[in-house]
Amino acid sequence: MRWRRLKAIAVKEVLQIWRDPRSLMIALLLPFTQMFLLGYGVNLDLKHLPVCTFDREGSQLSQALFKHFQASQYFTIARNVTSYAELTAAIDDATCGFAIVVPPDFSERLNDTGSAPVQAILDASDDNTANLALGYATAVVAGYSADVQLHWFDRQGRPLQQIEPMTVQSRVWFNEDLESRNFIIPGLVAVIMALVGAQLTSLTISRERERGTMELLVSTPVKPVELMFGKLAPYLVLGWLDAAFCLVIAALWFAVPFRGTLVALFLTTTLFLVAVLSIGYLLSVLIRSQVGASQIALVVTMLPTVLLSGYVFPIDQMPTVVQDITYLLYSRYYVTILKAVFLKGSGILELMTPILFLAVYASAVMILAARSFRKRLD
Amino acid sequence: MNAGQPAEPRIIAEDLVKRFGSFVAVDHVSFRVGRGEIFGFLGPNGAGKSTIIRILCGLLRPSAGRALVAGIDVARDAERVRERIGYMSQKFSLYRDLDVEENLKFFGGIYRVPRAELGERIRFAIDMAGLGGREHALVSNLAGGWQQRLALGCAVLHRPPILFLDEPTSGVEPASRRRFWDLIHALAADGVSVLVSTHYMDEAEYCHRAALINQGRLIAVGSPEELKNTALGGDLLLLECEMLGPTLAALQSAPGVLDCSVFGNSLHVLVGSAERSLRELPDYLAQRRLPPTRLVRIQPSLEDVFVQLIAVDSAKRRAA
Ligand SMILES: Nc1ncnc2c1ncn2[C@@H]1O[C@H](COP(=O)(O)OP(=O)(O)OP(=O)(O)O)[C@@H](O)[C@H]1O
């Protein structure tokens, strides 16, 4: 490998990027817009969802339950109805996203058995909100029933120590202070960088082919590795800029606590960038047309990263087979790393496993890309 | 086929064959190009000129045969060959979004031209291309002739001993074409071996030797003089007459006539011996009430030779 040739390629690539301000703007603005768009779009926190109550009993106990709802920051009681028809109307015209129905024998059953069912009716058109609402409602009801059961056991004269603490199945999406954003945003950075990174390089080789400059380039003594590193280098710099934007937005705008070190962040981000840039480059080598390469890059990077990286869908809740597949996904490691660096303040040593996986991944893709590049036309 | 072999061959093609699937694009082609020689490739569209050049540059693998460039087997060690050649592809392939100097610097870096020499080499290339004062013009804004000369400048920046130029003058206005050939001659005078293809028949005159290619085969090789004098296998007469059609028909079966074709409003007659036919043909035609108004021997142009040879070759293949 000759430094001189690598530099010639890199300088040429920088000039071409510079002369194409439209693409450059897109490369620099895309992470911005995506961060804000997705950062707010996937916000899984729920605040003051309007609730409709249908109290078929009208007892002290049922009113106490509603007070719990009103007291929580997630719900606001918007209407009290007296029939199912009214309730349905409230949900249909979207004045309420959620309804609770207390059965006529609520107090009776609660007093007799210590438990009573409460019906929840949801507007499931927004799947995400519905799930969340149900999750939070369960939590509210659990809190309430804990109170009630305490009283009940009290009355039965059993010692308090014997009470088994209630286990509420809370969703993994909710982190301890119920700020889902803190969990989502670091992963979002990985998703956006996977998308942008592969897009950046997916055009470089096919562009030479489509503009007819490839024939002359391959007639020169340039080596495939020199070409690859020469082309990746300028995009790594762009990638650093993009990653810096995303991470700064995450830490400052979305106020995700940053507990780790910049060194760990820089090292792992660089490794991840090299991996995604090489994937884009490999696709560019393998796929002849610019459009084809960029679209396949989109599918190959975006889809698995969103679904399988653990950025929003927790990996440990996936079927085992799918869990195994996620080990093949480079973004999985970066999501893990970012969450750990941001929230736990993990350092390089603690992150050795995902770092090693990423390094192996990046090297494998680069070797494949360099070997797939043919300096012949047939 | 005349093939006066050069003493110091820089390019040797031996029985080169290139097939694309079942289609034979290059069909057992052999030739040699010497040091400082300008060797021309002429032939119609799809003849296989670019394919042969690409094989010699190591861009295509020959299906059979051997190619030695600068003494190196191209199929075995294309990389070493690439350091010793300059190539201008048929399709313009410099970076249009870079300026003149940036393109030259790029190729200077790729070929690792010693830094101490690079400035001077770039100066030379810019002067050669007549691009002084336009060093910072984007290549996309240059006219065709300038683009082609810049491409030549990039190809010779690293002083390769061998140059492959694939239709360097296509799409270039005649005055610029002339200038381009002067550059090629200057390079050859410095000892550079040049293999150049062209569509323009008249440009064969600028070559030391030219090869005529048709449907993948070399059908004639020689200096312009040799081609004009011997490639036809006879002498050429110009005949003017009143009635072209009947005269043409009568001549087809006349003794000593090898071939006859219409050329404008006269006939070109290929005969075994000019002396004999000049003597006998006027009487032969007069007997058939088709007396020629004029009959003279002419020196065939290269275009005559090529048109004739390609017509004969294509007819032969159709028959086969
Ligand atoms: N990669 C390829 N695959 C299939 N056929 C090809 C390929 N390259 C060239 N050919 C065919 O081989 C033949 C020779 O092509 P080539 O480009 O060498 O001709 P040429 O003499 O350079 O013609 P032109 O004057 O138009 O440039 C043509 O019929 C062409 O269609």
Ligand SMILES: [Mg+2]
């Ligand atoms: Mg050609």
